[in-house]
Amino acid sequence: MPDSGFTILELLIVVSVATMLAITTVIGISGAMRRYSLTTATETVAAQIGTARYEAVAKNRTMRVRFDCPGPGQLRVVEVVNNPIIDNDPNRCSEEDYPYPDPDPATLPNADGPVVWLPESTQFEGFQDLEIRNTGRATPLTGCPACVAAPPPAVISLGNGHETQTISVSPSGRLQVP
Helix, strand or coil: CCCCCCCHHHHHHHHHHHHHHHHHHHHHHHHHHHHHHHHHHHHHHHHHHHHHHHHHHHCCCCEEEEECCCCCCEEEEEECCCCHHHHCCCCCCCCCCCCCCCCCCCCCCCCCCCEEECCCCCEEEECCCEEECCCCCEEECCCCHHHHCCCCCEEEEEECCCCEEEEEECCCCCEECC
16 A cells, blocks of 8 residues: 655645745735835826816916926816915925915915825936926926926826836827826
């Protein structure tokens, strides 16, 4: 009567194969989670740009989309009030100094949005703050005097350390997202 059961060698082979399959699965899932997080962040940024364009046209105001504002991986849509002290205030992205929602409609700015946080691993790798006029036209804020007459498309790049996605905003305000 032969002994029934498995030898140590057979058990080691089965455990090794199962371990390799588990590791491959975990690596695949973690990569998919990173891609999903980056795609979600890219869609969030595109939605904020679209909202800023809608606000600019609907409320007949110029809006700015400010990236890494107030900190890395954050953005805020703010109203341009044509007062350099307010528009260029280094604390303009602070919800403490410029609260959302606006508690006092009698004082400008009135249309600043909330600070939007991207997922922790996502950062802006390349960006240009955008100004969106009441006509819906978008201009990257690059300090380029000639760009006012013929603005180039704005390109916002987001990355997670492994991959990058970009959003292009044409001068007419049209968004192109991968």
